[in-house]
Amino acid sequence: MSSIVSQIGDLAEAGERMIERLRRKAFLPDSRKSLSVRIGIADAARLLGCSTNRIRMAEEDGRLPSPPASDTGRRLGYTLEDMLHMRQILGASPQRSPEDVPAIIAVQNFKGGVGKSTVTTHLAHYFAMQGYRVLVVDCDSQATTTTLFGFNPQFNVTRDDTLYAYLSIDPTQTDLSYAIKKTPWPNVDLIPSNLELFDIEYELAAGGSDGQSVLAARFHKLKQGLAALACDYDVVLLDPPPALGTISLAVMQAANALLVPLAATTPDFCSTIQFLSMTDQVLRQLEGVGITLDYSFVRLICSKFDSNDPSHTMIRAIMEQTFGPALLPVPILESAEISHAALRMMTIYELARPIGSTKTHKRCRANLDESLGQIEQLVRQHWGRVTPAREEDVLQTHV
Known part of the structure; x- marks a missing residue:
C-alpha cells in the first residue's frame, strides 16, 4: 500500500474515532440519543x-x-x-385522511454545503412537532442525516440496515420494512445509511450497461418500496446524494415533490442552475424510455441567509427575479444557534434550552417555524386542506 493511501486511511480512521467521541459526549450517559424537550x-x-x-x-x-x-x-x-x-x-391531529396521498419529498441539490441534510432533519422535526407521522430515508452514503439522528454510520449501521439490501443487484430483502429504525422522536422513523450504500452506484452502473433494463427496474423498485411504506406516514423525506448518480435518479422518480435548498452565494446560485439544467436533460431522457415523474410541487428554498450581508441580499433578489413564485418567500436564516446545535448533533427543535442568548434562540426558532411552515402549507394544499385556524383567532373574528 502506498504511503499516500495509508495516510488517507489514517486520517479517515482518526476522523471516525473523533465522531464517535463527539457522539458519546453528546449522548451521555448511555451513548444513545434521547429527547428531553418539554413544551410549556x-x-x-x-x-x-x-x-x-x-x-x-x-x-x-x-x-x-x-x-x-x-x-x-x-x-x-x-x-x-x-x-x-x-x-x-x-381532535387536533393534522394527519392526512386515508384518501390523501402521503407527501414524499426529495430534498435535493448537487451542490454540497447548502445545508441539505440540515434542512431535511429540521424539516422532519418540524413536521413531528406539528403532529405528523414522518419517515426519513437517508439515501446519501455520507450519512449526515443518519448521524444527526443519533446513529453512528460506522459503528451502529451495517450495509444490510440500509437501502442496499433492497436495491442491490442481488437483494436479500423484498420490501423496505426491515430498514426502519425508531428515533428518539415518537412519530419519526429513519431508514439509515452508511458508506457501503455507495456500492449500489457501482452495481447499478455495471448492470445498467446492458440496455438500461436493470436501472429501470431499480428505479421502479425504490418507488414501489417507498410507496408501500408511505401508507403508514403523512410525510416521507428523502435525502439523496449531492451528485447525479443512479441513487439520486431513483430518489427523484420515487418522490412526488421536490425541495431544492440553495445558499445565497454566487457559486451556489450558479451550481443550482446547473443542477436544474442537468436534471431537466436527464429527466427528458428518462421520459423517453418510459420513466416519468409527477410532482405535486417543485420549490427552491434559500438556506443559510444572512440578512446583514449585502451580497446575500443581492443574490436573493436575483433568485426572486429568476425563479419567481417557485422560490419560497421566507428563507432559512443563518444562525449560530443552528451551528451550536449541530455541534451537539441536534436540531433547534431538540434543544431543551437555548445554547446562546434566549433572543437569538427565539428568533431562530420563529424563523424555522415560518420557513418550514411554507412546506407544510404546500403539503396540505395538495391534500385539499389548509392549516386549521387557531381557536383563539376564530373567537376573535366573531367578537
Whole structure:
C-alpha cells in the first residue's frame, strides 16, 4: 500500500474515532440519543391551535393528565408523547385522511454545503412537532442525516440496515420494512445509511450497461418500496446524494415533490442552475424510455441567509427575479444557534434550552417555524386542506 493511501486511511480512521467521541459526549450517559424537550402550556396551545384554557379544562375533567411538577411545584411541561396524546383527545391531529396521498419529498441539490441534510432533519422535526407521522430515508452514503439522528454510520449501521439490501443487484430483502429504525422522536422513523450504500452506484452502473433494463427496474423498485411504506406516514423525506448518480435518479422518480435548498452565494446560485439544467436533460431522457415523474410541487428554498450581508441580499433578489413564485418567500436564516446545535448533533427543535442568548434562540426558532411552515402549507394544499385556524383567532373574528 502506498504511503499516500495509508495516510488517507489514517486520517479517515482518526476522523471516525473523533465522531464517535463527539457522539458519546453528546449522548451521555448511555451513548444513545434521547429527547428531553418539554413544551410549556402556552406553546402547547399554539401547536394545538387552541386556548390554554381548553387544555386546563381537559386536565381538570380528567380527559388529559397534568404534566409533572418540579420539587418547587412548577409545571415541567409536556413531552412530545404527551402532545400526540393531547392531539387525539382534543381532535387536533393534522394527519392526512386515508384518501390523501402521503407527501414524499426529495430534498435535493448537487451542490454540497447548502445545508441539505440540515434542512431535511429540521424539516422532519418540524413536521413531528406539528403532529405528523414522518419517515426519513437517508439515501446519501455520507450519512449526515443518519448521524444527526443519533446513529453512528460506522459503528451502529451495517450495509444490510440500509437501502442496499433492497436495491442491490442481488437483494436479500423484498420490501423496505426491515430498514426502519425508531428515533428518539415518537412519530419519526429513519431508514439509515452508511458508506457501503455507495456500492449500489457501482452495481447499478455495471448492470445498467446492458440496455438500461436493470436501472429501470431499480428505479421502479425504490418507488414501489417507498410507496408501500408511505401508507403508514403523512410525510416521507428523502435525502439523496449531492451528485447525479443512479441513487439520486431513483430518489427523484420515487418522490412526488421536490425541495431544492440553495445558499445565497454566487457559486451556489450558479451550481443550482446547473443542477436544474442537468436534471431537466436527464429527466427528458428518462421520459423517453418510459420513466416519468409527477410532482405535486417543485420549490427552491434559500438556506443559510444572512440578512446583514449585502451580497446575500443581492443574490436573493436575483433568485426572486429568476425563479419567481417557485422560490419560497421566507428563507432559512443563518444562525449560530443552528451551528451550536449541530455541534451537539441536534436540531433547534431538540434543544431543551437555548445554547446562546434566549433572543437569538427565539428568533431562530420563529424563523424555522415560518420557513418550514411554507412546506407544510404546500403539503396540505395538495391534500385539499389548509392549516386549521387557531381557536383563539376564530373567537376573535366573531367578537
